[in-house]
Amino acid sequence: MSVKTVVQDSKPVLRKDISKFAWTLKEMRKNGAAYLMIAPFFILFFVFTVVPVLLSIVISFTTFNMLEFPKWIFMDNYIRLLLDDEIFLIAIKNTIVFAILTGPLSYLLSLFFAWFINELRPKIRAFVTLIFYAPSIAGNVYLIWIILFSGDQYGLVNGLLMDLNIINSPILFFQDTRFIMPLIIAVALWSSLGTSFLTFIAGFQVVDKSLYEAGAVDGIKNRWQELWFITLPTMRPQMMLGAILAITGSFGFGGIITALVGFPSPDYVAHTIMHHLEDYGGMRFELGYSSAIATILFFMMLGANLLVTRLLRKVGT
Amino acid sequence: MKEKSVKAAKRYRSLNRSLGGDIGVYILLALVGSVMVLPLIYAIAQSLKPLDELWIFPPRFFVVNPTLKNFGDLFRLMRTSWVPFSRYIFNTVFYSVVGTAGNVLLSSMAAYAISKIKFPGRNFLFSIIIYSLMFNATVTGITNFITMSALHMVDSIYAIIIPAWCTTFGLYLMKQFMESSVPDEVLESARLEGAGELKIFAKIAMPMVKPAWITLIIFAFNGLWNAGANMYVYSEQLKTFNYAIGQILAGGIARSGAAAASTVITMIVPIIVFIITQSSIIQTMSTSGMKD
Numbered sequence: 001m002s003v004k005t006v007v008q009d010s011k012p013v014l015r016k017d018i019s020k021f022a023w024t025l026k027e028m029r030k031n032g033a034a035y036l037m038i039a040p041f042f043i044l045f046f047v048f049t050v051v052p053v054l055l056s057i058v059i060s061f062t063t064f065n066m067l068e069f070p071k072w073i074f075m076d077n078y079i080r081l082l083l084d085d086e087i088f089l090i091a092i093k094n095t096i097v098f099a100i101l102t103g104p105l106s107y108l109l110s111l112f113f114a115w116f117i118n119e120l121r122p123k124i125r126a127f128v129t130l131i132f133y134a135p136s137i138a139g140n141v142y143l144i145w146i147i148l149f150s151g152d153q154y155g156l157v158n159g160l161l162m163d164l165n166i167i168n169s170p171i172l173f174f175q176d177t178r179f180i181m182p183l184i185i186a187v188a189l190w191s192s193l194g195t196s197f198l199t200f201i202a203g204f205q206v207v208d209k210s211l212y213e214a215g216a217v218d219g220i221k222n223r224w225q226e227l228w229f230i231t232l233p234t235m236r237p238q239m240m241l242g243a244i245l246a247i248t249g250s251f252g253f254g255g256i257i258t259a260l261v262g263f264p265s266p267d268y269v270a271h272t273i274m275h276h277l278e279d280y281g282g283m284r285f286e287l288g289y290s291s292a293i294a295t296i297l298f299f300m301m302l303g304a305n306l307l308v309t310r311l312l313r314k315v316g317t
Numbered sequence: 318m319k320e321k322s323v324k325a326a327k328r329y330r331s332l333n334r335s336l337g338g339d340i341g342v343y344i345l346l347a348l349v350g351s352v353m354v355l356p357l358i359y360a361i362a363q364s365l366k367p368l369d370e371l372w373i374f375p376p377r378f379f380v381v382n383p384t385l386k387n388f389g390d391l392f393r394l395m396r397t398s399w400v401p402f403s404r405y406i407f408n409t410v411f412y413s414v415v416g417t418a419g420n421v422l423l424s425s426m427a428a429y430a431i432s433k434i435k436f437p438g439r440n441f442l443f444s445i446i447i448y449s450l451m452f453n454a455t456v457t458g459i460t461n462f463i464t465m466s467a468l469h470m471v472d473s474i475y476a477i478i479i480p481a482w483c484t485t486f487g488l489y490l491m492k493q494f495m496e497s498s499v500p501d502e503v504l505e506s507a508r509l510e511g512a513g514e515l516k517i518f519a520k521i522a523m524p525m526v527k528p529a530w531i532t533l534i535i536f537a538f539n540g541l542w543n544a545g546a547n548m549y550v551y552s553e554q555l556k557t558f559n560y561a562i563g564q565i566l567a568g569g570i571a572r573s574g575a576a577a578a579s580t581v582i583t584m585i586v587p588i589i590v591f592i593i594t595q596s597s598i599i600q601t602m603s604t605s606g607m608k609d
Contacts (some may be wrong), residue, residue, distance in 0.1 A: 024437045031436035033514035041427035042442065044483035049449055052457035052464060059460065066463070113349065116342045119334075126595055128346060130588070131354045137591060139543045139583030140559060144360040147573055156359070159376035190353065195486075195536075195602075202602035216332055226333045237606020244450050244607070252453045255545070259563075274455050281459040282548060290459050298456040305451035309607075 053298060060292035065285050077292035088293070090268050091276040094181075095251065095297075098272060099304065101185050103250030106192035107243060113193070114200030115227065129201055136194035142256055145187050149173040174261045177269045184260055184270055188253045196242035196249075203238030207231055240309055247304050251297070254278070273297045357584065363577035364388070371574050387574035391582075394565050394575055400553045402561065409558040412474070413541040416481035420537045421530050423482050428491030429518045433504055443492065447607070449485045458548060465549055476549035481541060487533050490605055494529035495522060497604045532601035535594050539587050559583060 018026070028035070060077055062070035081088050117128050135141065148156050151172035158170040173179045207230070212220075215230045232239065254274030257263075261270050263278070273293060281290030363371070365383035395402035431439045454461075461480070462471070470476045499522050507517045523530070545559045562579045591598070 027435075027437050031434055034430040034434040034436040034439075037430040037434075037514065037518065038427040038442065041423040041483055041488060044423070044479065045446075045449075045485070045488075047464060048461060048480045048483060049457060049485065050445065052460035053452075055463070056456065056460040059463075066466070109349075113346070116346050119339070119342055120346075128350060129595065129599075130592060131350050133591065134357060134584070134588055135353055137539050137543075137587040138357065139580065139587060140545065140563065141357060141360055141580045141584045144356050144363070144577065144580055147363060147577065148356060148359060150573075153374050154372055154376050156376050156378065159374060163375035190356070193353070198598060198602045199605055202599045203606065205599065206603040212332055220333060222335065223333050223338055235606070237608050240607035241605055248451060248453050252455065254455065277455060277458070281462075287459055287463065294456050294459055298452050301452040301456070302448070 056291045056294045056298070059288055060295045062288045063286075064288040064291075066287060070288065073288070077289050078296075080289070081292055081296070087268055087271060088273075088276055091271050091273045092296075094268075094270060095272040095274075095300070097181075098185065098188075098253065099247070099250040102188045102192060102253065103247050103304075106189055106250065107196065107246040109189065110193050110197035110242060110246065111200050111239070114197055114204055115231075117201060118204035129198075132193045133197060135191045136197075140259070142187050142191050143259060145183070145190075146174065146260060149183065151175065175266055177267050180261050180265060180269050184253070184257050187260060188250075188256060191256065192246070192249060194245070194249070196245040199238045199242050199245070200235075203235040204231065207234050236312070240312055243308050243312055244305055247308060248301060251301050251304075273300075360577050360580045360584070364574065364581045366574060366577075368574070387578040388582075391565070391575040391578045395561075398561065398565075400556075400561075402558075404554055405556060405558040405561040408555060409542060409544075412477050412481070412544070412557065413538050416478050416541045417534055417537040419478070419482035420484055420487050421533050424484065424487040424533065425491045425495075425523065425526070425530060426518060428488050428495055429522050430514070431488075432492045432496040433499060433501070433522065434514060446485055446489055446492075450489060462549060471549050472551050472555070474555060477541075477544070477547050477555075481537065484537065484540075487537060490533060490536075490601060491526070491529055493606070494526050494601055494604045498529075499525050528597035528600040531594055531597040535590055535598060538590070542586060543583070 059070060061072060061074055063073050063077075064070035113132055117125055117132070120128060150156075150158065151170055151174065153159055153162055153170050155170065155173075157173070158167075161167045162170065171179065173183060211230050211234065212226060215226060220226050220229060251274075254272055257265065257270050257272065258275070263275055265271055265275075273296070277290055277293045277297065280286045280293060359378060362378065362380045364387050365380045365385070367382055367384045367386060370377065370381060392402075430436070431443055465471050465476055470479070503521060504517055507521055512520075543559060544557055545563055546556070547560075550556065562583065565575065565579065
């Protein structure tokens, strides 16, 4: 660390003159205002985000129902989850399949369409951005998919298929186990071009244009080379944030699934860890058991994020 | 002069761009863009259809004789709910406004301190923020219930508003934008003139980061506006417009017209807000990247 000076009473104190601890204390006292300014946010942040995560890890080793004092049972919740709870295994499988399909696809869709949109002229660009972004902010408009794929002949899709004599009787799309997963993935992707998409839109706009001209001189021949060798490396910060948002989002579609196919879903085909958590935490009040579920979910999300951000550091190098 | 820049712009556009590639890009944009927008248009068309067009075989995409009857039905349904509908609307507006105001104030104050005051612990605190972007609220749902019951917040407006004051992403956005758009020299000279940090924050830094707090307002507001059922609130008179609409829609497919009308109502506000604020949001997001 470089030598820093602390200006106090117009007499500079050098960092190396005093012990690290004393220097830190001095700095802390000098910046009292800063601590006052972060206090409101960080107190709430600790109470509602940090402590709950730690608490959930602790409670996951107990059996707890809010009425009696929690009883320490060590790994029993995890053993029961992984060995005795078949539905949880279905939930893990569905969550992973869902995250692996929607996460990367949503990320690539956001990235490539932000890139394509960047080729347009500014006025049209703003309009097309709105079109791609609208489904993700438009409230509960994904419910329109229920009407589009409604299970009677008046639903647009069923009606068309019947009119064209492809099927004879309407398909109950949101009840039929063959269609549930593909449909919710489609709806999830449709509504997933959200904040990470905007991050990319903005990222493409601020790339230094002179880099492209310099690149052309250096032998960049087409738009793909330009993207890979110039644009993406300069956009790495946006790509990192976009990845984190996409991954975290890919674990967060439980609400859409419940709205589209109900809870529990037929044969548990769309049962995810979020639903399992809601079942044991919100309905059965087995808080120890559900904390174990939450803890597993926490480490899955964190692990996926850390893995992918590590990989992304390699882009363009 | 102008001609020259136009020419330069034209030359730039053709740099590394082939005509075939351009056409391919436009076709892809048109195709996927239609998939994105058609359900929204269908929602609008559906909301304007009279009864006989809703129940027609084969079904039609567009409306032939548009009517506002579905919106009338929706309002009539709203009047039959035992908690007056105006209460749900008031709740949504109240939560959105108070939640957003607190969020913007708290996170920009903290973001200012973290990005512009060199106090011990700032890097540590910011790295916790980054980690907390890596999981969502599902994880903390159960334990937050325990915390909230200990604080006697369950089934009160505080259960909705106070957690909304400390969104991680809000602080993150503000911090990144402040770091890149508020020059340290300006702050230094204000400090030399004896201004306190709180005053510098309010009078100098905040006016400089207007796009960022507009963006934060929009994100926070959208989040609260679109919020449906909250797992910590049971009382009917504390629930939101979106939740109440959902209940009406659960009434069955016979209300398909009113259902479409309700989705149109809920989508219109966020979309209009985004149209108005798009340039501020894009400007803010351009600084939002994560440096490693």
